[in-house]
Amino acid sequence: xxxxxxxxxxxxxxxxxxxxxxxxxxxxxxxxxxxxxxxxxxxxxxxxxxxxxxxxxxxxxxxxxxxxxxxxxxxxxxxxxxxxxxxxxxxxxxxxxxxxxxxxxxx
Numbered sequence: 322x323x324x325x326x327x328x329x330x331x332x333x334x335x336x337x338x339x340x341x342x343x344x345x346x347x348x349x350x351x352x353x354x355x356x357x358x359x360x361x362x363x364x365x366x367x368x369x370x371x372x373x374x375x376x377x378x379x380x381x382x383x384x385x386x387x388x389x390x391x392x393x394x395x396x397x398x399x400x401x402x403x404x405x406x407x408x409x410x411x412x413x414x415x416x417x418x419x420x421x422x423x424x425x426x427x428x
Contacts, residue, residue, distance in 0.1 A: 322346045325420070327354045334420045339375075341425040344394040349418065352387045355410070360386035363409040374400040375424065399425030 325334050327349055339345060351361060361382055368377045374396050381390040389408055404420045 322348060324348045324350055325418075327351045327416075327418070329354070330414070331417045332419075334418050336421040336423055339393060339395050339422050339424045341395055341397050341399065344392055346390060346392050347420070348383075348388055348390050349406070349408070350388045351408070351416075355387060359414075360411045361389060361408050362386070362411050364389045364391075364406060366391060366404060366406045368402060368404050374398050375402055375422065377404055393422060395422075395424040397425075 323337060323345065325348065364380050364382060366377055366380060368375070376394040377391060378394070379390070379392045382388075383390065389406070391404075391406070393404070401421065401423050404422065405417065407415055407417045409415050
């Protein structure tokens with residue numbers, strides 16, 4: 322599992338390499354960023370996947386409501402794609418992030 326430690330209200334979380342024909346779990350941990358009493362209330366994901374070379378699914382809020390999880394499944398074909406996700410909080414914030422995925426050998 323790959324964990325992103327969230328430190329800002331919005332942003333680019335960088336690039337992640339994913340092995341072709343693989344499924345991996347990812348976590349965005351907001352525990353260091355959210356103020357005491359602020360909890361995550363929802364999550365949505367928008368992907369920019371070319372030719373259906375990857376599937377992003379199983380969005381899940383952690384039981385403590387301070388992290389979110391998702392899975393990425395890649396095919397055999399090398400590709401690159403972005404995953405844009407937003408989370409909402411119980412105090413009305415909407416926070417937006419992007420992860421860049423590189424599958425296989427393509428840069």
